[in-house]
Amino acid sequence: MIKNKRQMEKHWQDYWDKIKLFEPDLKNSEHKYYCLMMFPYPSAALHIGHMRNYTLGDTLARYKIMQGFNLFTPMGWDAFGLPAENAAIKDGIHPAESTAKNIATMKKQLREWGVGYAWSKEINSSSPEYYKWTQWLFLQLYKKGLAYRKKAKVNFCPSCQTVLANEQVIEGKCERCSTAVVQKELEQWFLKITAYAERLLEDLNTLTKWPEKVKTMQKNWIGRSEGAEVKFKLQATSYRLQDRESIKVFTTRPDTLFGCTYLALSTEHQIIEKLKSKVENSKEIEKYIEETKKQSISTRDILGKEKSGVEIKGVKAINPVNNQKIPIWVVDYVLMEYGTGAIMAVPAHDQRDFEFAKKYNLPIKKVINPLPATLYPLPASQAYEGEGTLINSEKYNGLSSQEAKEKITADLQKKGLAEKKVLYRLRDWLISRQRYWGTPIPIIYCPKCGTLPLPEKDLPVVLPRDVQFKPGGESPLKRKSNFIQTTCPKCGSLARREADTMDTFIDSSWYYLRYLSPQDKKDAFNSSLVNRWLPVDQYIGGVEHAIMHLLYARFINKFLYDCKLVNFNEPFTSLFTQGMVIKDGLKMSKSKGNVVYPDTLIEKYGADAVRLYILFIAPPDKDVEWNSKGVTGMWRFLKKVEQLAAGGRLQAASQKTKNLKPEVALRRNIHQTIKKVTEDMERFHFNTAISSIMELVNYLSRYPFPVSRYPLEVIILLLAPFAPHFCEEIWQNVLKNKGSVFKHPWPRYESRFIQPEKALIIVQVNGKLRAKIEVERDTSEKELKELVLKEEQLKKWLTKPIKKIVVVPNQIVNIVI
RNA sequence: GCCGGGAUGGCGGAAUUGGUAGACGCCUGGGACUUAAAAUCCCAUGUCCUUUAUGGGCGUGUCGGUUCGAGUCCGACUCCCGGCACCA
Numbered sequence: 001m002i003k004n005k006r007q008m009e010k011h012w013q014d015y016w017d018k019i020k021l022f023e024p025d026l027k028n029s030e031h032k033y034y035c036l037m038m039f040p041y042p043s044a045a046l047h048i049g050h051m052r053n054y055t056l057g058d059t060l061a062r063y064k065i066m067q068g069f070n071l072f073t074p075m076g077w078d079a080f081g082l083p084a085e086n087a088a089i090k091d092g093i094h095p096a097e098s099t100a101k102n103i104a105t106m107k108k109q110l111r112e113w114g115v116g117y118a119w120s121k122e123i124n125s126s127s128p129e130y131y132k133w134t135q136w137l138f139l140q141l142y143k144k145g146l147a148y149r150k151k152a153k154v155n156f157c158p159s160c161q162t163v164l165a166n167e168q169v170i171e172g173k174c175e176r177c178s179t180a181v182v183q184k185e186l187e188q189w190f191l192k193i194t195a196y197a198e199r200l201l202e203d204l205n206t207l208t209k210w211p212e213k214v215k216t217m218q219k220n221w222i223g224r225s226e227g228a229e230v231k232f233k234l235q236a237t238s239y240r241l242q243d244r245e246s247i248k249v250f251t252t253r254p255d256t257l258f259g260c261t262y263l264a265l266s267t268e269h270q271i272i273e274k275l276k277s278k279v280e281n282s283k284e285i286e287k288y289i290e291e292t293k294k295q296s297i298s299t300r301d302i303l304g305k306e307k308s309g310v311e312i313k314g315v316k317a318i319n320p321v322n323n324q325k326i327p328i329w330v331v332d333y334v335l336m337e338y339g340t341g342a343i344m345a346v347p348a349h350d351q352r353d354f355e356f357a358k359k360y361n362l363p364i365k366k367v368i369n370p371l372p373a374t375l376y377p378l379p380a381s382q383a384y385e386g387e388g389t390l391i392n393s394e395k396y397n398g399l400s401s402q403e404a405k406e407k408i409t410a411d412l413q414k415k416g417l418a419e420k421k422v423l424y425r426l427r428d429w430l431i432s433r434q435r436y437w438g439t440p441i442p443i444i445y446c447p448k449c450g451t452l453p454l455p456e457k458d459l460p461v462v463l464p465r466d467v468q469f470k471p472g473g474e475s476p477l478k479r480k481s482n483f484i485q486t487t488c489p490k491c492g493s494l495a496r497r498e499a500d501t502m503d504t505f506i507d508s509s510w511y512y513l514r515y516l517s518p519q520d521k522k523d524a525f526n527s528s529l530v531n532r533w534l535p536v537d538q539y540i541g542g543v544e545h546a547i548m549h550l551l552y553a554r555f556i557n558k559f560l561y562d563c564k565l566v567n568f569n570e571p572f573t574s575l576f577t578q579g580m581v582i583k584d585g586l587k588m589s590k591s592k593g594n595v596v597y598p599d600t601l602i603e604k605y606g607a608d609a610v611r612l613y614i615l616f617i618a619p620p621d622k623d624v625e626w627n628s629k630g631v632t633g634m635w636r637f638l639k640k641v642e643q644l645a646a647g648g649r650l651q652a653a654s655q656k657t658k659n660l661k662p663e664v665a666l667r668r669n670i671h672q673t674i675k676k677v678t679e680d681m682e683r684f685h686f687n688t689a690i691s692s693i694m695e696l697v698n699y700l701s702r703y704p705f706p707v708s709r710y711p712l713e714v715i716i717l718l719l720a721p722f723a724p725h726f727c728e729e730i731w732q733n734v735l736k737n738k739g740s741v742f743k744h745p746w747p748r749y750e751s752r753f754i755q756p757e758k759a760l761i762i763v764q765v766n767g768k769l770r771a772k773i774e775v776e777r778d779t780s781e782k783e784l785k786e787l788v789l790k791e792e793q794l795k796k797w798l799t800k801p802i803k804k805i806v807v808v809p810n811q812i813v814n815i816v817i
Numbered sequence: 818g819c820c821g822g823g824a825u826g827g828c829g830g831a832a833u834u835g836g837u838a839g840a841c842g843c844c845u846g847g848g849a850c851u852u853a854a855a856a857u858c859c860c861a862u863g864u865c866c867u868u869u870a871u872g873g874g875c876g877u878g879u880c881g882g883u884u885c886g887a888g889u890c891c892g893a894c895u896c897c898c899g900g901c902a903c904c905a
Contacts, residue, residue: 038905040905041904041905043905078905081904081905082903082904082905083904083905154903155903163903164903165903165904166901166902166903166904167903167904167905168903168904169903213821213822214821216820216821217820217821217822217900220819220820220821221820221900221901221902223820297903298901298902298903299818299819299901299902300818300819300900300901302818303818303819303901304818304819305818306818307818333818337902351818352818426902427902429902430902430903432903433903434903435903503903504904504905505902505905508905542899542905543821543822543899543900544899544900544904544905545900545905546821546899546900547820547821547900547901547902548900548901548902548905549905579899580898580899582898585897585898586898587898587899589904613842616829616830616841616842617829617830617842617843618829618830619830622822622823622830623822623823623898623899624829624830625828625829627828627829627843629828629829629843629844630828630829630842630843630844631843632842632843633841633842633843634842636842636857637842639856639857679833680833683833685833687829687830687831687841688830688831688832688833688840688841690841690842691830691831691840691841691842692840692841694841694842695840695841698841760837762836762837764836764837764885764886766885766886767836767884767885767886767887768886769837772837793871803885804885805885806836806885806886808836811836811837812836812837812886814836814885814886815885816885816886
């Protein structure tokens with residue numbers, strides 16, 4: 001085996017730097033290939049899970065170089081975020097310091113793995129040179145009316161006196177001190193992503209090279225639904241309401257209106273406050289609302305637990321279709337953020353309403369008969385949520401759900417009680433964070449002039465370095481008086497800065513544009529360069545980003561498109577979502593304490609063997625349970641290749657043997673392997689690509705004749721993207737080729753060498769394998785039948801008369817008896 | 818709770834369009850070489866049955882269906898993983 005593995009690897013890492021293998025010529029965008037990995041958050045050290053992501057990208061990048069593309073594969077750091085700030089609170093290390101340290105470690109590791117990037121284009125989202133332009137982006141959104149302020153809830157820990165992220169709330173308690181978390185309302189900044197809902201949904205259709213599952217998830221997240229907004233008038237039981245109050249609900253099922261037996265309101269619905277004086281049990285309701293405020297704001301916590309509610313006594317709602325008086329409940333399973341914050345409950349035809357009605361003994365009225373009715377008797381334990389024929393619905397009886405939706409909505413519309421409506425589940429993007437380690441929001445509050453955007457010439461708003469991290473009721477920036485105090489850009493009087501920073505998802509929503517000109521002092525990005533190099537040809541990242549990051553990036557790209565700053569409507573042409581590395585049943589992550597670092601494995605077997613193994617154990621889009629054991633197999637494989645290349649069998653084979661048969665078979669094998677590996681590369685099936693190369697190597701190492709250069713060179717070329725150091729070493733120092741293996745074109749196959757002259761026919765009797773026969777290729781159906789029926793070994797199976805023979809030429813014959 | 822995905826030998830996985838289930842690798846067992854060990858090479862390796870064969874039954878999470886033929890398609894279910902808007 002090659003001596004001084006680490007030294008050899010380092011030699012080639014230096015060599016690739018020297019020949020600038022990964023440095024692009026940005027002036028020449030012809031035949032360009034922009035290969036982008038989601039930029040990472042700089043955590044302490046990279047583990048096997050990260051290594052899987054980066055070797056996957058690097059393997060693709062090297063393959064594209066060999067295919068002759070003008071490759072651009074940059075790397076940077078999504079460096080703002082919560083963990084660094086938490087570390088600062090805990091250990092007193094400044095986030096800038098820990099981040100810089102982590103970045104240095106990660107760069108070293110990436111290099112040791114042989115992962116190459118265009119490092120001259122590196123970016124860091126926490127540097128003023130970068131976040132200046134994140135602030136600029138915010139100002140553009142503000143200018144177009146897409147950034148606005150409104151009240152929103154946060155999780156607050158009364159003991160730590162600090163705002164908590166959902167992640168920091170464990171079963172309703174603060175992760176640090178276990179104090180019960182409360183909800184608090186604050187004025188916060190939002191981006192109007194809902195203005196783009198329709199386009200974000202519609203344009204998913206143009207993303208033909210995105211995984212279906214990601215598009216489905218985004219589609220469901222945007223959640224377009226067509227329905228009607230229906231008005232329920234209110235009536236007090238003991239006295240008249242002075243003004244005609246009403247409650248609006250949104251429903252996709254107006255056909256079930258006759259089955260509505262109560263209304264359910266979110267605890268935040270404004271009508272509750274309005275009705276306060278007229279309600280008999282307002283104390284009880286107030287108490288209930290207070291209780292629900294003591295839970296986390298996270299939807300999964302709210303919707304995951306058992307539903308509860310309390311009836312508003314003394315006021316009823318009037319069902320507009322039949323004037324029936326129905327009760328109104330305040331519940332915890334209706335979200336204020338979606339629709340009108342109130343729903344019409346139809347227990348017979350909605351499972352959540354059904355369960356709630358069962359719990360509180362509310363009437364359940366069936367109004368939809370499934371079709372065909374006799375086949376689906378309604379089970380008593382659940383609601384029928386499908387469509388069907390209307391029953392118990394007066395003059396609408398007998399109509400189909402579809403017809404009834406139209407008709408009922410239209411009839412109510414005439415009376416001013418309903419309106420057709422399209423609703424999206426997507427909510428506006430809350431970007432305010434009450435934290436230090438993020439991009440400051442470039443807004444100034446002047447007591448005279450009000451809320452003002454910072455003039456662009458004054459950017460960036462620099463994040464002060466010297467702050468107090470220990471929690472003290474307010475975020476670190478709010479307590480930093482020389483940051484907060486400023487002068488109004490309009491009138492010059494004393495004003496204060498916004499103290500909140502931005503969600504880090506904004507940093508990552510535009511970074512792919514900055515890579516082309518990371519040092520540009522005049523613009524966020526260079527439009528002409530960006531328009532030539534984008535959209536990104538291949539975007540690679542984790543499935544966990546399938547919804548939020550990708551939706552935000554698409555939104556921002558569309559916004560910049562509307563500003564005519566980019567000329568492409570979607571930023572990422574094709575997307576590959578890689579699976580996660582699982583250890584002990586959980587995603588590998590430091591916080592879960594189940595990380596495995598690759599360093600000792602690399603020390604023992606070399607980076608190439610570990611790279612190979614990591615790509616070999618599973619297709620890259622699947623999750624994989626980590627087990628270090630199999631690396632030895634890759635080590636053995638590389639040794640075998642080396643021996644083959646270095647061995648004395650490397651001779652001019654064709655002259656030494658007159659036997660053409662094995663030569664033909666060898667040639668077929670080589671060309672088949674090239675075909676298979678190339679096809680597998682294209683569909684990211686790196687695991688089967690590697691096993692095909694292994695099969696060819698196994699074949700060659702048993703080949704009873706001397707082997708020529710060609711098959712060896714093919715093997716090294718096919719293997720180079722996976723095991724770059726090893727192959728560069730063999731290519732240049734054993735096979736004595738001039739220049740980098742990556743500058744050599746990817747091998748091509750010729751179809752005429754692949755087709756075998758014989759076909760193996762599988763013979764089945766009633767679908768069970770009974771014989772295999774070899775015949776000439778393209779033997780006709782008729783001949784095949786005859787051949788098969790003559791077969792001796794089949795005789796014993798053909799005990800009964802033959803009913804039918806199914807023939808698939810060159811493949812299979814199935815005799816049915 | 819809602820949305821998306823997954824389940825194949827002792828283990829990771831293969832089977833691209835419905836057509837030989839288990840490629841490739843790991844582990845394990847046996848053998849060769851060696852004073853010995855390591856390394857390497859060779860053989861075996863889903864499971865059960867028998868008369869040990871060029872044999873047969875069963876077998877891709879569970880139950881049912883479609884088909885000449887199902888890991889692959891359809892229906893119902895179980896378990897696991899990811900996301901759910903302040904982790905990134």
